[in-house]
Amino acid sequence: MNDSAEDHAAPAPGSLRPGGRTARTRAAVRDAVLTGLSEHGYPALTVEYVAEHSGVHKTTLYRRWGSVEGLLADALDLAGEDAWAPPDTGSLSGDLRALAHEVVEAFGDPATGAAPTAFVGAAFQSPRAAEALHAFYAERFRRCEDVVIRAVARGEAPPGTDAGTVVRAVSAPLFLRLFVTREPIDGAIADQAAQAVLAAVEAGSFVPA
Amino acid sequence: MNDSAEDHAAPAPGSLRPGGRTARTRAAVRDAVLTGLSEHGYPALTVEYVAEHSGVHKTTLYRRWGSVEGLLADALDLAGEDAWAPPDTGSLSGDLRALAHEVVEAFGDPATGAAPTAFVGAAFQSPRAAEALHAFYAERFRRCEDVVIRAVARGEAPPGTDAGTVVRAVSAPLFLRLFVTREPIDGAIADQAAQAVLAAVEAGSFVPA
Structure with missing residues (x-):
């Protein structure tokens, strides 16, 4: 991913993760990927769809994620960065x-x-x-x-x-x-x-x- | 499947299954589907590919199987008609x-x-x-x-x-x-x-x- 200085120029106060605008953009793109997958499935997911539903310009998507495959892989990477822990019921x-x-x-x-x-x-x-x-x-x-x-x-x-x-x-x-x-x-x-x-x-x- | 009289017009002597020409055509088509899947995977499999590799005309494929989905489903149906039995090792x-x-x-x-x-x-x-x-x-x-x-x-x-x-x-x-x-x-x-x-x-x- 392109972690350029520009992306960090205006870190959002109160942002939950380091990266500010970058993190918010990444989450918005991830949300659009998940919505697209839920509604249309993988082969029908397009960069155009993600641009439209994330509010992130198509050229930015291509520059930072390269392709639909890159968008998909990053959405999964981001899903894996959560705090999920297995159940602890005592037995x-x-x-x-x-x-x-x-x-x-x-x-x-x-x-x-x-x-x-x-x-x-x-x-x-x-x-x-x-x-x-x-x-x-x-x-x-x-x-x-x-x-x-x-x-x-x-x-x-x-x-x-x-x-x-x-x-x-x-x-x-x-x-x-x-x-x-x-x-x-x-x-x-x-x-x-x-x-x-x-x-x-x-x-x-x-x-x- | 279209099991027309035409398909039964010249039953092959020694054919292993009833249907003669129909059964041979179906098997040839199945073989082409399997080869295509092995080489290119599902989304890349086309009726044209199956026609070329089975020697069965494209119009016949469309008439009898309707689409690539139909070809795929019939190849699986045919695979399921085998005599496979589970192992019997004694324990x-x-x-x-x-x-x-x-x-x-x-x-x-x-x-x-x-x-x-x-x-x-x-x-x-x-x-x-x-x-x-x-x-x-x-x-x-x-x-x-x-x-x-x-x-x-x-x-x-x-x-x-x-x-x-x-x-x-x-x-x-x-x-x-x-x-x-x-x-x-x-x-x-x-x-x-x-x-x-x-x-x-x-x-x-x-x-x-």
Whole structure:
């Protein structure tokens, strides 16, 4: 991204993030990308649409983001810079269930799920979107590992349990239904996925040999 | 599909399937669709490409399949008409491992995985492709259920084990890595997925409450 002096010329007082105008512009562009993805999906998203809905001039968009692919990747990068933390319910069972339910809430409803679904779909067509998607989910699942680390500390999971594999296993059946078998998901399926992974954790199946 | 008398006028002796010329045309078209998907992916696949590579005239393609979406959906339908059966290794453990390894073999290699990956990606853009993908995988997983039914009969899994959920859980972590986190998959990950699901089956986690 072009982080030029011009972009920092008038930092906004009270801006939540360093960068002032730059950060506000980036957020406005991100919002327009998400709206465009929700309404039209990835292949239909254009720089013109983002310019119109963000109030940022097309030439600025091209200069700083290069293309629709760049806009998409940056919207995902920005989404990954939030303060999201995994649930902390006090038990591994509760945390795994809560994690699975978050997938249902994020993707199960067509309205809220449209933009994140479009990101997943875009990765099939754009290597840059695929890289951004990878970075986003690698970081999300890294944060989720806390759930397992706490469970090991509480004695609910065997020492050496592979946290990254556990947290992936919980949401995997939901993503399979969303994007491969194209079947509906709901809270009962989330609970089942969490319960199965909990049993496997307790049996030591996630401790590498 | 247009199953007109003309198409049956000269049934080929020795044809493997009823329909003769129709079946051969359909297979040639399917082959061209798969080649096109492997080489260029879904959005770049055109009726012109399929005509050129199948030797079937463009007007015939439009008349019988309507569009690229129709061509794609029929290629998936035809793929689903094969005689594929799940592995039968003699144990639930072996069968689950073999199922997981089949996903690695089908998708893990960029060359063999290109066409099936393009089908999954096309479903994000085409409702008709999404329906065909759903039908294909619903039937695939239905066949996989035999693995669990045999395990229950052998006493390796508790009666009432939900076979459809078990077989989805085994491949789900692999599909998550392929299409969401965009991480590599290999035999070790397949083994781990199978082992975790086996432990959950044995713990009764797949028996609905």
